[in-house]
Amino acid sequence: DGGITQSPKYLFRKEGQNVTLSCEQNLNHDAMYWYRQDPGQGLRLIYYSQIVNDFQKGDIAEGYSVSREKKESFPLTVTSAQKNPTAFYLCASRKTGGTEAFFGQGTRLTVV
């Protein structure tokens, strides 16, 4: 089945560590996105990529990094510079020229 897969579902990180969240899609979509979700905040855009080897900062990019080496994959690294990383992270994709975004199941990151 076509879809967008995030892993892991739950992730625990010690303070000062970098962690990488995986996002893979087999929908042949060009555009991929990372959002952060906190209670009462809605969805806030971290980074997005509209084509392989290119990506742009969203509204809250500080403390995060991404890569887009393959069309299917858009991993997000939460660095030690992110001061409040505990949140629910959502990956999404859209086809070129389309408006409907499709989401993965999310990764809940907790700093311990």
Add this chain to the structure above:
Amino acid sequence: GQQLNQSPQSMFIQEGEDVSMNCTSSSIFNTWLWYKQDPGEGPVLLIALYKAGELTSNGRLTAQFGITRKDSFLNISASIPSDVGIYFCAGQLALSGGGADGLTFGKGTHLIIQP
């Protein structure tokens, strides 16, 4: 970024009641999307609207694209326990190039159903 005002923030209703929620903005949108998010899961697309005045149904759900293109409404009829969750609106700005900065999300409506 652009702001979408989604209301109400939360709703406490009895099973069987009808539900109404809406999103408004000062900006004009080309597309309105409505999503539902179950606890601990990603949002799932319920309804997409592409034309001002459009009224679209998906089972017990009905959504409308406002005539002014600045608002959208979602109605749920005869609510059932599995309707519990967070409902998000999202709009594609009319003046955007279709990129990521053109898709704006509301903060969500928490629907809670009391037995």
